[in-house]
Amino acid sequence: MPDVYAPHRVHQDEFLHLRGLRHHILRWGQTVPGQPPLIMVHGWMDVGASFQFVVDALKQDREVVALDWRGFGLSEMSGSDSYWFPDYLGDLDALLDRLSPDAPVDLLGHSMGGNVVMSYAGVRPQRIRRLVNLEGFGMPDVSPAAAPERLTRWLDELKDPPTLRPYATLADVAERLRKNNPRLAADKAAWLAQHWARETPEGFLLNADPAHKLANPVLYRKAEVLACWQRIAAPTLWIEGSDDQLTRFWGTRYPRDDFEARLALVPGLERTVLQDAGHMLHHDQPEALAARLELFLD
Template sequence: MKASHCEQLDIRGLRYNVRHWGATDAPVVFFLHGWMDSSATFQFVVDALQQEWHVIAPDWRGYGQSEWIHRPYWFPDYYGDLDALLAHYSPDRPARLVGHSMGAAISSPYAGVRPERVQQLVMMDFLGLTATDEADAPGQLSAWLDNLRKEQPTRSYLDHETFARRLMLVNPRLTAEQAAFLARNVTRTLPDGQLTMGGDPWHKVPSPLRYQARDVMAAWRGIKAPVLMLIADKGYVTERFADDPAEIDRRLACFADMRRVTITGSGHNLQHDQPEQVAAAIEGFLGRD
């Protein structure tokens, strides 16, 4: 496996963990992980890259080895964090962004409202959430208020082997080697020595606000950068809009310059399931300095 190293950085008052692969003088590309995940999730894709890149992958606030706040998270903070990360690592030139799932949910609206800061964008198995109903709004707010009064439970695992078996049960496409690597690198050790997934359990508390698909789509229409859309054939995009395939086309139409590639034999975590396909598609799309 290609070696990585991490550095700690202050981002908007929180300690951020940022992982690096590759030579510092190689072309830079930012890899942005998804919900309840962390930067190490991209190891298999990085291993499959054929060209030399400097891959910069943060653990988002409340994930991995970045600081956990142990209270509700406000999603717009991630836009601010991305803006600060790019100001630090790429202050003088637009950036290449590769976002998986929540990473794409953060980077794609950002690319629409700060088009001068993004050179190219790769979205991995994310095309927004399904539309919500206004009748659901009071219940969401009520549930959020109820959760504020609770201690959020942490699911723990006895050791790395137990967690690896759990990962393979959830995703049978994982090899034993992949599961063992993820068990060592996407977990956090608890005070009693057991392990938990590397994400603050407060992330599992639903937002008090409805997801507004039209607002996100309006931001996508502002993207000037070329966009590569990687859609897993058995992933969330395919499942989410299975009853309304025309909605996929409607959302894809928001992007002025878009290329679509289907990743075959893959679930939502295409960076684990088909890293060679993903790496080939990314390198076929990204321009180099």
């Protein structure tokens, strides 16, 4: 293993029971009277510890809390064979009730988490002071005609559920992280690997419920999502990397023009592109991201 990244700000692990499940949160800094906490939520197949490098780069020692979504990191699995998007909204709502029941928070989400916070900010606009979306593009609209095929695929996958392959060592996990993102420094990958995976008799397994890989039988409806986005009241910051991840993910199925039209519906929107960064921009350019966040949040 290479040298392991040494955090500048060490987090505290806490566990909260939210909606019947034990959720893991990471907490940095102390509560400051009059200053809202910054709540960070990660993307699909990621963990809350993923934000460590950005927290280290913040100049202001403010209170920051990162959540492991249900079925990820050290949070409990749902106990079901499937995961539903509205549950993320419910878990986030319960988390804010615990952390800041009487005052709005600053809320940041990456990728899947970015999609969650955008919908949540439209449903609970009074709970958010500032909103940040890191590459939460959403997905292509899906025609109702796709429902039979999608439901069939889901039913078939339930009979042969997905699994996650084990890794022989944490170094192998770190190598996988760097294969996914060549910009990730070796010491940071080694540190993340400890949070991304756990040791089992079979080897090191990712801290993720394999059920997340099932086909989603609920179709993505753009009109429903945008009905939420249009109700966002908080000043909103959209940040993406200079690499074109939208085309990489979806090709022609989700044209850039479609996404731009969606963003145009969000009131009070600011935009930033981080150079030399891909989808994991909080790993690629943590210092630049932290500087832009502090400018916006302050």
